[in-house]
Amino acid sequence: NAGVTQTPKFRVLKTGQSMTLLCAQDMNHEYMYWYRQDPGMGLRLIHYSVGEGTTAKGEVPDGYNVSRLKKQNFLLGLESAAPSQTSVYFCASSSFSGVRDTQYFGPGTRLTVL
Amino acid sequence: GESVGLHLPTLSVQEGDNSIINCAYSNSASDYFIWYKQESGKGPQFIIDIRSNMDKRQGQRVTVLLNKTVKHLSLQIAATQPGDSAVYFCAENPRGGGADGLTFGKGTHLIIQP
Numbered sequence: 573n574a575g576v577t578q579t580p581k582f583r584v585l586k587t588g589q590s591m592t593l594l595c596a597q598d599m600n601h602e603y604m605y606w607y608r609q610d611p612g613m614g615l616r617l618i619h620y621s622v623g624e625g626t627t628a629k630g631e632v633p634d635g636y637n638v639s640r641l642k643k644q645n646f647l648l649g650l651e652s653a654a655p656s657q658t659s660v661y662f663c664a665s666s667s668f669s670g671v672r673d674t675q676y677f678g679p680g681t682r683l684t685v686l
Numbered sequence: 687g688e689s690v691g692l693h694l695p696t697l698s699v700q701e702g703d704n705s706i707i708n709c710a711y712s713n714s715a716s717d718y719f720i721w722y723k724q725e726s727g728k729g730p731q732f733i734i735d736i737r738s739n740m741d742k743r744q745g746q747r748v749t750v751l752l753n754k755t756v757k758h759l760s761l762q763i764a765a766t767q768p769g770d771s772a773v774y775f776c777a778e779n780p781r782g783g784g785a786d787g788l789t790f791g792k793g794t795h796l797i798i799q800p
Contacts, residue, residue: 605787614775614790630787662729677729
């Protein structure tokens, strides 16, 4: 049981390049999330998904797109990377019980945009 | 704007002492709160949670206290150990346990002195 995994761990992009970050979970969770974390800041929600085939915008969605084609995977895409997107990206998943919303996080992807 | 915050960015304690990390929130509608621990280079790890119908909840060496009157949350760590050194985030779900993500505070860096 690996929990939540993220690929890649590190990436350097040039301004204008595109890339996709992959998140996978093996806990059969319905809900998945993408956050970004900037120095000295808490995590901010980019996009989330409440089930296969669904996505929704979070607090800071601009410049990102997501897809949830399979229940266990949640992809985050940057179509045209900008230096302001330099950050550490975390994926999380949860099994919403209606009572609690404990989210389990992956190890993160450190992205640098030059 | 951010609805969850912390009083201190850094807290230094002696090994073996008790640690108290504080968090203030502003959203009266929040009814679920979580404390996460984030070690350097890793994703946030769930520590303990509490719902708004409770004032106190205890785990292994950790206690969370919730004061709804002044919108204050605290995490107490008993007999602090070197392995407790990390950044601690409080998070809230302002939508009553809904699935659209958590709002995080900026974090308190707990430093353990020998």
